Amino acid sequence: MPPPDSGKSLTAEQIETLKRWVAEGAAWGTHWSFDKPARPMLPAVKEAAWVKSDLDRFVLARLEHEGLKPSPEADRHTLARRVAFDLTGLPPDSKLVAKFVNDPSPNAYETLVDELLKSPAFGERWARMWLDIARYADTKGYEKDLMRTMWRYRDWLIDAYNRDLPYDQFTREQLAGDLLPNATTEQILATAFHRNTMVNDEGGTDNEEFRIAAVKDRVDTTLQVWMGLTMGCAKCHSHKYDPISQREYYQFLAYFNQTEDADDYDERPKLATPTREQTRRVEQLNGEIAKLEQQRDAVTPELKSAADEWAAKRKTARGWVVLKQTPQNVVMYSAASGSKMTLQDDGSFLVEATSPAEETYMLTLPVDLPHFTGLKLEALTDKSHPRSGVGRAVNDGNFVLSEIKVQTAKTSGEITKVELTGAKADFSQNGYPVEHALQNPDRNKHGWAVSPEQTKPHTAVFTPAAPVALPAGTSLLVTLVHRFENGTPGFSLGRFRLSATSDDNPSLDDKVPEPILTIAKLAEADRSPAQQTQLMKHFAGIAPVTQPLRDQITSLKKEIAAIAIPQTPILRELPTDKRRTTKLHVRGNFLEQSDVVEPAVLANFHPLASDAPTNRLGVATWLTSPDNPLTARVAVNRVWSQFFGAGLVETQEDFGSQGQSPTHPELLDWLAVEFMGGASGETNSPWSHKRLCKRIVMSATYRQSSRASSELLERDRFNRLLARGPRFRLEAEMIRDNALAVSGLLSQKMYGPSVMPPQPDGIWQSTYNTTKWETSKGEDRYRRGLYTFIKRTTPYPAMTTFDAPSRELCTVRRINTNTPLQALVTLNDPAYIEAAQALSRRMVKEAASNTLADRLALGLQLALTRPARPNEIAALTKLFASRHAHYETHPDEALQFATNPLGPLPEGQTATDLAALTAVANVILNLDEFVTQN
Numbered sequence: 001m002p003p004p005d006s007g008k009s010l011t012a013e014q015i016e017t018l019k020r021w022v023a024e025g026a027a028w029g030t031h032w033s034f035d036k037p038a039r040p041m042l043p044a045v046k047e048a049a050w051v052k053s054d055l056d057r058f059v060l061a062r063l064e065h066e067g068l069k070p071s072p073e074a075d076r077h078t079l080a081r082r083v084a085f086d087l088t089g090l091p092p093d094s095k096l097v098a099k100f101v102n103d104p105s106p107n108a109y110e111t112l113v114d115e116l117l118k119s120p121a122f123g124e125r126w127a128r129m130w131l132d133i134a135r136y137a138d139t140k141g142y143e144k145d146l147m148r149t150m151w152r153y154r155d156w157l158i159d160a161y162n163r164d165l166p167y168d169q170f171t172r173e174q175l176a177g178d179l180l181p182n183a184t185t186e187q188i189l190a191t192a193f194h195r196n197t198m199v200n201d202e203g204g205t206d207n208e209e210f211r212i213a214a215v216k217d218r219v220d221t222t223l224q225v226w227m228g229l230t231m232g233c234a235k236c237h238s239h240k241y242d243p244i245s246q247r248e249y250y251q252f253l254a255y256f257n258q259t260e261d262a263d264d265y266d267e268r269p270k271l272a273t274p275t276r277e278q279t280r281r282v283e284q285l286n287g288e289i290a291k292l293e294q295q296r297d298a299v300t301p302e303l304k305s306a307a308d309e310w311a312a313k314r315k316t317a318r319g320w321v322v323l324k325q326t327p328q329n330v331v332m333y334s335a336a337s338g339s340k341m342t343l344q345d346d347g348s349f350l351v352e353a354t355s356p357a358e359e360t361y362m363l364t365l366p367v368d369l370p371h372f373t374g375l376k377l378e379a380l381t382d383k384s385h386p387r388s389g390v391g392r393a394v395n396d397g398n399f400v401l402s403e404i405k406v407q408t409a410k411t412s413g414e415i416t417k418v419e420l421t422g423a424k425a426d427f428s429q430n431g432y433p434v435e436h437a438l439q440n441p442d443r444n445k446h447g448w449a450v451s452p453e454q455t456k457p458h459t460a461v462f463t464p465a466a467p468v469a470l471p472a473g474t475s476l477l478v479t480l481v482h483r484f485e486n487g488t489p490g491f492s493l494g495r496f497r498l499s500a501t502s503d504d505n506p507s508l509d510d511k512v513p514e515p516i517l518t519i520a521k522l523a524e525a526d527r528s529p530a531q532q533t534q535l536m537k538h539f540a541g542i543a544p545v546t547q548p549l550r551d552q553i554t555s556l557k558k559e560i561a562a563i564a565i566p567q568t569p570i571l572r573e574l575p576t577d578k579r580r581t582t583k584l585h586v587r588g589n590f591l592e593q594s595d596v597v598e599p600a601v602l603a604n605f606h607p608l609a610s611d612a613p614t615n616r617l618g619v620a621t622w623l624t625s626p627d628n629p630l631t632a633r634v635a636v637n638r639v640w641s642q643f644f645g646a647g648l649v650e651t652q653e654d655f656g657s658q659g660q661s662p663t664h665p666e667l668l669d670w671l672a673v674e675f676m677g678g679a680s681g682e683t684n685s686p687w688s689h690k691r692l693c694k695r696i697v698m699s700a701t702y703r704q705s706s707r708a709s710s711e712l713l714e715r716d717r718f719n720r721l722l723a724r725g726p727r728f729r730l731e732a733e734m735i736r737d738n739a740l741a742v743s744g745l746l747s748q749k750m751y752g753p754s755v756m757p758p759q760p761d762g763i764w765q766s767t768y769n770t771t772k773w774e775t776s777k778g779e780d781r782y783r784r785g786l787y788t789f790i791k792r793t794t795p796y797p798a799m800t801t802f803d804a805p806s807r808e809l810c811t812v813r814r815i816n817t818n819t820p821l822q823a824l825v826t827l828n829d830p831a832y833i834e835a836a837q838a839l840s841r842r843m844v845k846e847a848a849s850n851t852l853a854d855r856l857a858l859g860l861q862l863a864l865t866r867p868a869r870p871n872e873i874a875a876l877t878k879l880f881a882s883r884h885a886h887y888e889t890h891p892d893e894a895l896q897f898a899t900n901p902l903g904p905l906p907e908g909q910t911a912t913d914l915a916a917l918t919a920v921a922n923v924i925l926n927l928d929e930f931v932t933q934n
Helices: 012-023 054-066 076-088 094-101 108-118 121-133 151-162 167-179 185-195 207-227 246-256 276-297 301-314 514-520 529-540 544-562 616-623 631-644 665-676 689-697 710-715 732-743 778-782 820-828 830-846 852-864 870-888 891-899 911-924
Strands: 270-272 332-335 341-343 349-351 359-366 374-379 403-409 415-418 420-425 458-464 475-482 495-501 567-569 583-585 593-596
Touching: 054 665, 076 094, 076 108, 076 121, 076 689, 094 108, 108 121, 108 689, 121 151, 151 185, 167 185, 167 616, 185 207, 185 270, 185 567, 207 246, 207 616, 207 631, 246 583, 246 616, 276 529, 276 544, 301 514, 301 529, 301 544, 332 341, 349 359, 359 495, 374 403, 374 475, 403 420, 403 458, 475 495, 514 529, 631 665, 631 689, 665 689, 732 830, 820 830, 830 852, 830 891, 830 911, 852 870, 852 911, 870 891, 870 911, 891 911
Parallel strands: none
Antiparallel strands: 270 567, 332 359, 341 349, 349 495, 359 475, 374 458, 374 495, 403 415, 403 475, 420 458, 583 593
16 A cells, blocks of 8 residues: 555655554544534633634634734724625725724624625625526526526525525525425525526437436535535546445435426426516506406496396397308308318318418308397417418418408398498507508508417407398308518418307407306396396496496506516426436436436435425425534535635535545534524524624624734735635625725616626627627616626626636636736726726715815725825826826827716816826726725
8 A cells, every 4th residue: 555556655654644543443434524513612712802702712722722823903994894895795885984983882893794784785795606606697508508587586595695594494495495385486486596507409409418417417516505515426426535326316316306397498487576566566556456346346327227238138139150151051261362261160261271472261151140230250270370370471370461341242132331340359469450450551561460479369359330230141241351461471360260249339259158148137136136246247347338447457457467577497396297217327328327216315414304305395404404414514614715715614615525624623613503503502593694694704803904924924824724814806796896886886776687787899609699798778887796697608708807607507616816817807898997987087076175185085095995095195196197198198098088988078177187087096996905805
């Protein structure tokens, strides 16, 4: 050991370690993170006065062991900026800073922290972190990378953090919200977490292959996010380092293999997920509808009289009579194009699926009615026509009825034109109303059509000015003309049915329900009170006297229908009779499957509770069980990293044997136990994210100055011992948000669809994808970074330069880089130039005086959350003078730099002055202190 042929040998130190281990009994335990965390005893420390929180004892004990001392507390300006960025992702409001700096109270810092925890920006800041984990994007990924609607999940996430949804419930709702008892829309929406997987819309791909890929991604993501395990290593073979067999991988996959989604283009199943504003509007409109319906149904003398008259007529009313062939009456019909027409058993006419440029149907239809008051035309769908629609238009299935004509033909041979004056339909295409079939401004361009509803049946009713007498033996001659021209042939009815009536005021559907008809035929004295109420309610829904009220109701319902409610992809479990069989994939190949496996959790960890369901909800319960050794540790370590730039376990994504050991193992376990609710559940807020954040930022460890002596840098370069405060570069979104905030441009607007701030032209060029980057207008141009549209194949370049991921896969930890490209972004990107222009104008407008020194001091104070220093003012004054001299001799350049892209010069300002001040502002926004969390 090692084998002789390896060419390697153990060092003397390694040999001595092995000897000592054997001498001590060669005890072989489990990996540290696989043992359930126990609450450790608080260590004794010498400098107890430094301690502000119990967590400080663990840090101080380690420092004292290493012979180090903690750093002094940071000044209040630094603390305010640090904690504001950490809790809200934004620089602190100047008034809030001034209040904190000047507050002599011993609780001043806690007051500041509580204010920040209550800020709506808190949810946005922490949602940004989780969006990497959730691999959130606004496109589907792969080659086509088409757009998708996912932003309502982001809304849910922001709200979840702001209302401090406990982490165990946060877990259940995202993994299995659809399986919760009486699940709400919001809980089901949370399952979009696992619908953020990619979908392949490329032609010729196997949907099952990419469905399986998505399911595997869900398995890998779940175990890495909640337990810090590299589960994906066991897809093709058993894990080489951690106790996870390949069989266990597919047993765990079986829990996630039972959802309805199947890599379909339309991403079903989807859920209507209205926003708060939409929900409030719908509720308001429904309230108005309820009031109008109450008015409609009120029994007035006028309504009662009309109802009595209507009920009397029901005894003799015929309703709609389908004009069809009988042994006594022969129907004649033909198509001018020569297309074959077939009379169906239901009285409809089916025309063959050809596509003539023009078409006219001529029908002779015997009618057995005393008089004629209306003609009903039903446009019916048929699978033989394009898109199984109502029309014959190629690749469309629509029709355009240019004209409808009706004549009567008596047995004597006399033919008389019927003047149709009324038309109504259940639906008309925008710009193609049913009235055009009677009065058409241009038969080649107009008519009645029904797109985009051409795959549904539709009805139109045409009425004469007055009833037309029909002597015995009279037939109706109906002509349907189609002359629409747009380059695509076939805009004619494909299947239709005609009916006539002699009833007064015929409606689109004059069929009276049988129970109502039975009641109407009874004498009023013979009706029960319940029957009379039922009759009146039905009549109120069709009575001419209530038409104005019904029109208002219809209008309000149309307004509800017009609200564009987002349809978000969600998880939904398959019905029991459609559940899939899960098998082990040989070498990870979905085409080569072997043994059938049943759902099971990882055998080397605690078992699934006996009362837990065998589905995703059971998995969520297992993950958040107090017996799970990893979930709480992984969660608190992730949060810790956001405050200190690195976790207590640096490899946040890997708590297995190949991950790094914790720098402070007892502190990690103490935080984990506290997060779950304490050793005995004595705390009031188990799994509280806000409580965890407050515990960390209130500690003396967190409040230390980040200044480091050369000795300390040499001893602990990366601050793993925590002898000083955190100092690391802000993340991509924070840098941009910071620039927008200090310049006064940042929008406070929350939630909603993703936006497209300025980016260089030509970035979006994808195969088979013609969508364009349309730069947002108004305040959407200045929204926070987490709202920026993410296209997986072409993510926002200014953010990827600062290490933002493409979101194709789960990213647990961003690795900070330091490259020249980053400086080029903050110096030259249009968003940062615009921020510099806005900051320069703010310096002019808000400075204490018109002196250059006061303007420069304000710019530094806004950007760095502290008073400016004399040497800084001096350096920026020289820069201003240099740039001012340059712009005086280059006026065109000055105007361009001062106004593009922000806009025209403010009144009273010169291009030279503002251009020079913009150059200064640009330098301020590029200071190391500006882009760094100190």
